[in-house]
Structure formats: C-alpha cells, structure tokens
Amino acid sequence: MTAASEIDIPEVKAEVEVVFALYEAALVGNDVATLEALFQDDPRTLRYGVGENLYGMDEIRAFRRGRAPQGLERRLEKTQITTYGRDLAVANTLFRRESAPRKIGRQSQTWIRFADGWKVVSAHVSVIEEG
Structure with missing residues (x-):
C-alpha cells in the first residue's frame, strides 16, 4: 500500500491533470489519433462504454x-x-450532454505511467437517469 505521503504528490497530480485535459479535448474534438495514443496499446487494456x-x-x-x-x-x-505514488492515478468525473437532458454520465479511468508517458489501461463509461 502506498503511504499517505505518496497520495496526490503535487507534481504527479499536475501531470495527470494535463493528460486528462488532453483526453477530454481529444474526445469532444474527435481527435482519434490522440485518443488512441492515450490508451495503452495492449490486449489487456479495456473500455466499458455505454453500449459496448x-x-x-x-x-x-x-x-x-x-x-x-x-x-x-x-x-x-x-x-x-x-494519484498513488508516481506511476498510478485514478480519474473519475460526471458529465452532462445537452442532447441527453435528465441524464448524467459517469466516467472512470485508471492511468499508469509507462516509459512513453501516462496511458489509460482501464476505462468505464455509463449513463444513468438523474435522480
């Protein structure tokens, strides 16, 4: 287990905030090349989507x-x-789309630092009725 002093190391958290923002911009801009680059190219990487x-x-x-x-x-x-230590991060967010009123989306990602940078190894997206 990571010691409490290793949780949210400021410079590590700042790095992940940058790649998370890059991911979000690529997602809404449909920048497929960047989206692909931010996921670990591995058969064990997974993404559970709303319908897939x-x-x-x-x-x-x-x-x-x-x-x-x-x-x-x-x-x-x-x-x-x-962030947990220098090489693991978890990102969670809620999202809303104007095209889906009264619905709220949920997204979680596990990020790992590899030699070529931060990559998503697991992602989950779901949408529920707003309660």
Whole structure:
C-alpha cells in the first residue's frame, strides 16, 4: 500500500491533470489519433462504454475509428483525480450532454505511467437517469 505521503504528490497530480485535459479535448474534438495514443496499446487494456464492452486496444481502436463525430460535446462536473505514488492515478468525473437532458454520465479511468508517458489501461463509461 502506498503511504499517505505518496497520495496526490503535487507534481504527479499536475501531470495527470494535463493528460486528462488532453483526453477530454481529444474526445469532444474527435481527435482519434490522440485518443488512441492515450490508451495503452495492449490486449489487456479495456473500455466499458455505454453500449459496448471493448477488450484490447484493437477493439478500442475500431470503436473510436467508427464512431460518429457529432454530439460529443459535454460538460464535466465533480472531476476527481487521485494519484498513488508516481506511476498510478485514478480519474473519475460526471458529465452532462445537452442532447441527453435528465441524464448524467459517469466516467472512470485508471492511468499508469509507462516509459512513453501516462496511458489509460482501464476505462468505464455509463449513463444513468438523474435522480
């Protein structure tokens, strides 16, 4: 277990906040190349989406390349990024889309620092009725 002093090391948290913001900009801008670069290219990487379960980067890549580029705009709320040590982070956020009133989306990502930078190794997206 990581000692409490290793949670949210300021410079590490700042790094993850930067890549998280880069991911968000790429997502709403449908910058597929950047989205792909921010996921670890590995058959163990997974993404559970609202309507799909994607196992491995090949499936994630096919989904991203086939997705319609319209209606991706969203507003984030209650984003929480927590780092554990220097190489692991968890990002969670809520999101809303004007196209889906009375719905709230939830997104979680596990980020790992690899030799070539921070990468998502696991992601989960779901949408629920706002209560």
